[in-house]
Amino acid sequence: MRVQNVKSIADYAEPQSARWGALEATDVEMVPAPLGLQPNEYVQVSWEDRPYGLLEQASLRAVHDGAKIAVQLSWADAQPSTGAGEGFPDGAALAFPVRGEPELMLMGSPEAPMQFVQWQASKKEARSVLAKGIGSSLPGAPVGETANASWSGGRWTVVFTRSLAGSGESASLVPGGTSQIGVAVWNGSNEERAGIKAVSPDWTALSLDP
């Protein structure tokens, strides 16, 4: 996926901005995160007869301005869930490799960690998370992460932003360079949380304009 260099990503802050519409979208195939990769027996037995991660496709667009990257992620969700009260929130995350070649499905490993920026409909702030394998995720190094979400016409559209440069153990993106991006989506109204989610089975290549 090409990441166009634009004057300022501030112009792309709004999820429904017409500027996004002018960019070509990359469709990403989504599948349920495999039951066998869930971190414990309880989660496996309680979901073995329950459908989850049914989202089949998500749509990505991205721009950078030399300092920050903005990624617009959009997916179909007929019933938005903000996670108010006892509900579970809708959510989404964008993953980037920190180093090595992390397996997206395995959420990386100690040798090849991945970092993601996570959004939840129940929270105002986005979170940076570091993962070195399934069930290992911990607060990640701050990368100026933000998320701005909008639900309209049966779709969530979320604009994630973060700095291109990483600090500490985080993924760095370089203008003119390449990286990879992975997607996860949680459907709150189906009580999806933790490893119960839809994921892109493999990385999508990112190519940043100089």
Next chain:
Amino acid sequence: MTSKRQVAMVIDLNKCIGCQTCTIACKTQWTNREGMEGMWWNTVSTAPGEGTPKGWEKMGGGFRKGKAQPGKLPKQGEFGTAWNFNTDAALFQGDTHNTLGPITGDPDWGTNWDEDVGGGEYPNSFQFYIPRICNHCTKPACMEACPRGAIFKREEDGIVVINEDHCRGFRFCQEACPYKEIYYNTVTGVSQKCIMCAPRLEEGVPTACSRQCPGRVRFLGFLDDEDGPIHKLVYKYKVALALHPEYETEPNVFYIPPLAPPSFDEEGNPIDEDRIPLDYLESLFGKEVGPAVELLKAEKAKKKAGGESDLMDTLIARNWMDMFGPFTTNPKDVARTLEQRVQNRQG
């Protein structure tokens, strides 16, 4: 990790009068903060009954033949949401016709909602109370279900606690706990439960529910303390039994099963038949409850006839402080602030 020692509790159902002092002792100590309004880490419900949360015994979880079982996520309404009362209007405005009652909506469940419904047919009706807290299980289903590893069993005393800094509010623990003893705090977004008054125990003070109990119902101590009452009741006399051992989590809260007056025949004469059906007690405490009830009856009769019974003497608990193993410190004698406690530890 296996704990080196295990704190355990024995609750004598023959002495519980359902006064809820334990419930309030716990409430004021631990669950009087925001988001905890509907939480009762200690409940006393009437048996037979649906309990708290409503119908918890049919919500699944735990293990069967070692395999984790799916469980239902209990909702706040099934525990019973917090009620506000017309305290001012009923008690302070001089209107004797205005009686005390909840003013928040139309509540349809709460802890001990089915008080005094009971079982059996008059004149052979029966009921008893079951106080419940987290069982601090040897094999905690909640701990195994947490994908975050946020629940752990303390090495020094086997108390099961949730690390709220790691908890993300996924609530698999609530589903997996077959006793449904975990609550979700919608304000803080984390799961919370009985902590066996760990900070009190660390200072040698008994749990609030044990110490405040006017009926001397609750014994407390380490399971392996052969001089303490817990070991005696659980292992020596085998009269203290886990609730629903078939859930396979190996609880560390045990119950002395309830005895009841004999049944009456149609003419109203007492007959040699248990008022509380054995199969009902077995449905709660397993097959071991039969021999436990027989031993309790025999020892009671012995004592009544003027004989000696170490078991009855233990259960009577003439010396209050004998009930709490090593936890006999008066709360007024311990450091009141965290700073003081840290200072004391550093000498």
